[in-house]
Amino acid sequence: MNFIIGAFKPACHISVSFSDGKSRKQVPLKKENGQTLMVPLFQSQENILGKISIEPVSGKKVEHNGIKVELLGQIEMYFDKGNFYDFTSLVRELDVPGELYERKTYPFEFSTVEMPYETYNGINVRLRYVLKVTINRGYAGSIVEYQDFVVWNYTPPPAINNSIKMEVGIEDCLHIEFEYNKSKYHLKDVIIGKIYFLLVRIKLKNMDLEIRRRESTGSGVNTHVETETLAKYELMDGAPVRGESIPIRLFLSPYELTPTYQNINNKFSVKYYLNLVLVDEEDRRYFKQQEITMFRLAETS
């Protein structure tokens, strides 16, 4: 995991532990190399405190020009890989220049850290939080250790949450009315609704409801938009007749959704859409896309 000094034999072991590490909730985090590891979960305004212990490899002394720990909030755009843009950066000096002969432990504390954005792993963009421990060494290069953690921010249920109701159609061909019970859903929500067929003159084969994520990065002419379908749920099989009403009952929890992100640090946005797709017997697709707002609801447990 320590990719920076991976080539060298480390001169010392650095480990970071959080003071409430045992009780704090851990969530999976997908790393760049595809591995998933469990990391602690924080939210904005929390105190992040713990200990960093440094243990030189036995018998060796480590000279250094000072030790520090940084809390970084970074955005990495994939077209500019390796280049992190830090939107948050806090530093704590741990030690003045000197020598380490034996294991030494430093407490650290970042109080009420402002972490407005959530950890996010998208297609073209990644937002991460990390604790970076640096042992400055003049001649041999610094020894750096990273500790990832995840930030989720909870939103209270919205005061106004209207349903989405709409009549759409192709003249003299297909008229439907659909209704989703809300316009804002939390991540473990259930989409309840129905599709009412007002006029059916084409032979439908089936009808799906898709959850689509639209991730846009960059700005202006450089805006890059990536859309992926996260869920495809078959609502209806076969051809309905006029007057038929098909229920929707879609559980969101199995899908890897995030809240809607609006213009995060002017770097990117993530939006969610419900896409209703009707397919006729000639495999022609008729669809209507509706944006929904996703939010993270504080877990009651």
Next chain:
Amino acid sequence: MKKKKHHIISLMKYFHDFCGVEWLFYDLGVDEFSALWINWSSFLLTCFCLRYLLCTVGSVYIRSKEAPAKDVLKDLIEMCRGIQHPVRGLFLRSYLSQVSRDKLPDIGSEYEGDADTAMDAVEFVLQNFTEMNKLWVRMQHQGPARDKEKREKERSELRDLVGKNLHVLSQIEGVDLDMYRETVLPRVLEQVVNCKDEIAQYYLMDCVIQVFPDEYHLQTLETILGACPQLQPSVDIKTVLARLMERLSNYAASSAEVLPVFFQVEAFAKLNIAIGKVIEAQDDMPVYGAVTLYASLLTFILHVHPDRLDYVDQILGACVKKLSGKGKLDDSKATKQIVALLSAPLDKYKDIDTALKLSNYPRVMEHLDNGTNKEMSNVIIQSIMKNRTYISTAEKVEALFELIKGLIKDIDENHQDELDEDDFKEEQNSVARLIQLLYTDDTEEMMKIIHTVRKHILTGGPKRLPFTVPPFTFSALKLVRRLQSQNENVSGEEAAATPKDIFQILMQTIEALSSVPVPELALGLYLQCAEAANDCDLEPVAYEFFTQAYILYEEEISDSKAQVTSIHLIIGTLQRMHVFGVENRDTLTHKATGYSSKLLKKPDQCRAVYACSHLFWLDEHNDMKDGERVMLCLKRALRIANAAQQMANASRGSSGSVVLFIEILNKYLYFYEKGVLQVTIDSIQSLIELIKQEMSGENTTADLSADAFFASTLRYIQFQKDKGGVVAEKYSPIKAEFAETS
């Protein structure tokens, strides 16, 4: 999937079985259920698989009693809407129905809910039924028109899936009469009527009739009947109604206790009105359809209101109305139904009297084509025969003949030869048998009957008369004999009907046979009448009959074989006549012997002549014993036998049989025994010798039967001799040893 579309039904069935894995989930808790459901839906399973699994899980969920059955079921049924593909939808919903049927919140069930629990159960099944029916109907409209037949076949394979719901409904404990009347039936019928699909309407109506209890039908007759005229015109509504009536009929027949209910709900009136409406509404309903309906209604009446002949007549009347203007029917189905319609009352009442009272009965029969009309007439006759009903008034006889006139006379003179000869004989034989059953003990009425019968049979034409006149004659003669015996008992009273009158009628009736002509038959009948007249001591009448017989013999019977038969008949009858005075008798016997000796063949002559000998010796009447003439006859017979022998010699070179001689010998012996003095031992002896001589003659051809005949005759003589007493004495002088011939 598309290529294997024709397999889709069997595939469905497999899947169905595969998903019946409810038990796998029995140990799961509620949270696990929802986890399962949530996970499955993210597997991108097809809508269909998902719903199937959902139903499975849902049913287990109900079983766990974590949530009220009502709510779960409501949810499940709602989710099933996602399957709009007709076949898949049907199977899914049928599966739902299957897994839920033991989990309905029915009264008394362990899943019972609050006060409206039965209603919830009913609501669930009704909804599922409605949706399934919609899918089922929709099958019809999918795919190209040319596959219509195939689809209909597929549909009928699947119909039980829909019908099963009705069965489930009927099993719900909470469906009492009120609920059935207020909710179940109206909702089901609403769906049936509104789906406007011929196959569905027919099947479902039938289903409703079959699955729900009889008493419910009885109490809701109006509702179910009210739906009938609203069905598609192409629906075979007559079969539906017929089944309903059949059920009700059987119900009525099952126990007398239920009958009051039938009266109370005025079942008949309702059915009658409904049928009227249906026939009116389905204008193009084939005649046989209407008739089938009437026939079923009739069966119903016969079971429920056996005493209401007016109802029966009313139905027949309605039937006549429907048939009016249609003339003879040439639709075999319709005629078959009419036969059924007309046979029903016969079978029920086992009494033709009842049918005869139905004024519309013959009017319905008139619409049958000639063949069927006859067939129906036969049915009527068979019924009379079977029940041995006597038709006892002239009026009824009149009505009966009106009914079966197809057999009595040619209705349509243009084509009468098409009928098979055997069939014709068969049917006329039936008529003949029927005539025997037109009978009453009341002689006066019987006289009227005879008049009526005569009137009708005389219209039958030459082909029928030979069949009908004989039974009529005998029937009339029977009356004569009855009158005769009555007269003996109550003498002096002037009866309305006298034998004389009857003989007059008979005379005229038999005369009618001359148009056929069947002289032999007529002759026989004349002689029968003569004999009856003889018994009534009506000499002139008897003489007249004989005269007629003789005239026939002389003028009409020219065939020699017929002559032989007839002359023997004449001789036989004449022999029994005692009413004649000497003069009349002489005339008649003289004629008879005259005829005898004029027969063509010698042996026939011989036999007739020796038979005539009996005319002159009547045991019981001393004034009719004339040995001379007996002997005269016998001698004449002998002469003829001789002549016959010689003729045989001349023509074939061998002498003929001696049988005639042996026969004459037997006559000799007979009269000898009777004490005719002119028959002497000598004459017998010489005859025996003659026969022996003939038999041993050179030219004789061996005739075993003659030998045996002679031998037994001789044995008889010997036997009489051995008897002892007077007889033996008489016989002893006769030498009758049989000489062995070489």
